[in-house]
Amino acid sequence: MSLELTLHTAPEVPLEAEILSPDRLQSLSPAAIEKARVMHGNRPLALAEFFRIGGQPGDEIHLHGDLARVKHVGAGMSAGRLVIHGDIGAHLGAGMSGGEIRVEGNAGDWVGPEMRGGSIFVAGDAGHMVGAAYRGSAMGMLGGEIIITGRAGNEIGHAMRSGSIAVGGDAGDFSGVNMLAGTIVVCGRAGNRTGAGMKRGSIVLMSEAEILPTFSYDCRYHPVILRLCLSRLADKGLSVDAACIKGEYERYSGDAIELNRGEILIYKS
């Protein structure tokens, strides 16, 4: 059983719709779902003011329409499957602990901030702060998996503690800034200051990148762990060059201004 929600009235200002999560809606009747509250700017309105509701409540929701102004979808989600057939706004899956979100279009800023589990797959591009910590928080992503097949903006994985983020295209500046642990993979080009302030964790880059002077070169080798990580990402739909899966990488340790226990692996051949 799946619930089908189709946007019939585009919001004039951002619409905050945390309620759009399988575990929140599956126990409600269709009538109750129509009356569920969403915040249109600073005004609480019924969900039916914006969405036409079809199907039956269950552990799967399909959202249709241009939802670029709909925020906090899937926030706090713990189970179920959420499929967005179009673009989606900011804070997608914020703090989620389980379940699966799939976006067929592009996603806004703050995809999966401080998420603890589950998975997010974005078929298009994503904005800044993917899997990041909110300003003032000590830790970002604590678990789970985010795959962006297109590009991503700045500060992906900011202060992440566990889990993995993979970007099929280019990533902006400060990827993995202050990261505590976990894995970031960038198949395109990474921006400036990658890994700045990282304590532990791995950043895997498929293209040449600027390495901060507080990182030290270790060696060139074949990391077997990447065969597992990258094969897994390829199985999940990320386009990964087969040569990169088996390939040789340069390893840099850093950031020396912190613990110096992190690593940046750059594909060579």
Next chain:
Amino acid sequence: MKIKSTEIIDTFAEAFKMWGTRVIITGESRKWALAAARSMTGLATSVIGCTCVACVERDLPPESTPDRRPGVSVLLFTPDKDSMGKRLLDRVGQCVMTCPTTACYNGLEGAEHTVNVGGLLRYFGDGHQMSKRLGDRRLWRIPVMDGEFLVDEEFGLQPAVGGGNLLILGKTAQATLRAAAAAVRTMQETEGVILPFPDGVVRSGSKVGSRYKSLIASTNDPYCPTLKGVTEQTALPPDINCVLEIVIDGLSEEAVRRAMHAGLLAAARPGIRQLSAGNYGGNLGQFHIPLHELLAESAP
């Protein structure tokens, strides 16, 4: 009951409850994966004299291993659940981690019981080890002189069966050896079993106890052809001059039965007078595998 000219004795193999695990070893080439596996399965033929039983189960093509490199799977059995961790820690640490290019993975995913291996081996990294979580599994990357040794944190284990066996009674040593080799070739194709003795065959079958107090087992004199004229309990007809045994340990009774069945069919050939099995009167082992029942099960 007969298969061609070979008589199948109406008896049963008596097997025992064990705990088993499967370890997958990969390497840059099959040579190195096999080198580690052979080292890891050394001195592991029988719990009578070894701390565990272990052997290579099969070759694994690259497409079926976790890191898509050539590999082999190893099965390892212990009499009790608690000792499995120690055996794996010792053998993975001393024989696989030491072998160039290899990595070591849990081959029993989803097992109800697990034992921590990589999570203890990681201390060899002296603080430089790193872990990676992939889905539900955690792997440890331990820095070594050729790069990194990658090992799963936890390995699955499950109840298993040890001590399934076949006895091949031949008229000559040559005929018996040929029949044993043919049976081993066939039995090794069965998934989930190992034949832990040298190339799958054992000549020194044993009985429980000894006239010497310090020994828990001694030669199986009823099956020794040189003692036919000495022992009153000989099990050998006059024209039998050689007996070889194949011992089977498996992850399930069903796997052991399949291997034994295949072995019976392959070993029944000219020069083999009888096929039998070893037991202790049914008083010790938890599993009894009657040979006639095995053959009847497969009858069309």
